[in-house]
Amino acid sequence: MITTSNLTKKYGGTQVLNMGSLEIPKGQSFGLVGNNGAGKTTYFSLLLDLIKPSTGFINSNAVQVNTSEDWKPFTASFIDESFLIGYLTPEEYFYFVGELRGQNKADVNKVLLQFQDFFHDEILGKRKYLRDLSKGNQKKVGIVAALIGSPEVVILDEPFANLDPTTQIRLKSIIKDIAETQGVTVLISSHDLLHITDVCERIVVLEKGEIVKDLETNTETLKELEAHFAN
Numbered sequence: 087m088i089t090t091s092n093l094t095k096k097y098g099g100t101q102v103l104n105m106g107s108l109e110i111p112k113g114q115s116f117g118l119v120g121n122n123g124a125g126k127t128t129y130f131s132l133l134l135d136l137i138k139p140s141t142g143f144i145n146s147n148a149v150q151v152n153t154s155e156d157w158k159p160f161t162a163s164f165i166d167e168s169f170l171i172g173y174l175t176p177e178e179y180f181y182f183v184g185e186l187r188g189q190n191k192a193d194v195n196k197v198l199l200q201f202q203d204f205f206h207d208e209i210l211g212k213r214k215y216l217r218d219l220s221k222g223n224q225k226k227v228g229i230v231a232a233l234i235g236s237p238e239v240v241i242l243d244e245p246f247a248n249l250d251p252t253t254q255i256r257l258k259s260i261i262k263d264i265a266e267t268q269g270v271t272v273l274i275s276s277h278d279l280l281h282i283t284d285v286c287e288r289i290v291v292l293e294k295g296e297i298v299k300d301l302e303t304n305t306e307t308l309k310e311l312e313a314h315f316a317n
């Protein structure tokens with residue numbers, strides 16, 4: 087589904103990403119971990135054509151993301167609050183995203199209904215602008231908006247950060263469900279090793295822009311990651 091080939095990114099003379107090659111199959115829940123500055127957001131930004139590669143390319147469903155726009159209809163993401171529109175209410179934003187994805191209000195309402203628990207009565211019907219929501223509630227809006235219109239690829243940068251424990255647990259079951267039962271390819275990054283091993287069937291560790299581990303998640307993975315990061 088997602089093929090990364092000889093991908094590098096340099097800023098000035100400094101190389102911040104050197105991924106070599108990486109294959110992510112359809113329906114995989116894929117986790118990216120690494121210390122601050124390891125290159126996680128850089129990789130996601132390249133995947134979304136927010137920045138250009140220095141060398142190499144990424145193909146998503148056989149579409150080269152930096153030369154064609156055809157990956158956009160099946161790809162959704164929430165990287166940070168710059169994806170939101172501060173002067174809209176959550177409802178206005180969801181309907182706006184729905185329109186972009188060919189979904190009418192009734193379709194969007196159906197999606198929102200499934201996320202009532204996740205919203206915990208803090209998002210809908212509050213007549214608050216997105217800019218006035220707490221960081222965690224902004225994140226909830228961004229994540230749910232990314233799931234409107236049944237995307238085939240969902241990219242979430244640090245989705246657990248700023249969320250309360252209840253919401254983190256709910257988010258884990260949402261991510262597992264869309265990957266396992268709907269065949270969605272989910273890419274997430276996180277600093278939370280417990281959550282990422284819970285939710286991802288594969289975990290790649292980045293260090294200074296390079297892949298240093300590529301693990302199929304099993305009962306030993308959390309220990310292995312903890313040992314890796316303790317050094």
Ligand SMILES: Nc1ncnc2c1ncn2[C@@H]1O[C@H](COP(=O)(O)OP(=O)(O)OP(=O)(O)O)[C@@H](O)[C@H]1O
Binds near residue numbers: 102120122123125127
């Ligand atoms: N526009 C830029 N100009 C120069 N360097 C940049 C730019 N954007 C990112 N970098 C550098 O690229 C490296 C990788 O950053 P990136 O944000 O991808 O790391 P990350 O793994 O997401 O980190 P974190 O866990 O802190 O979010 C860092 O050294 C960062 O300073």
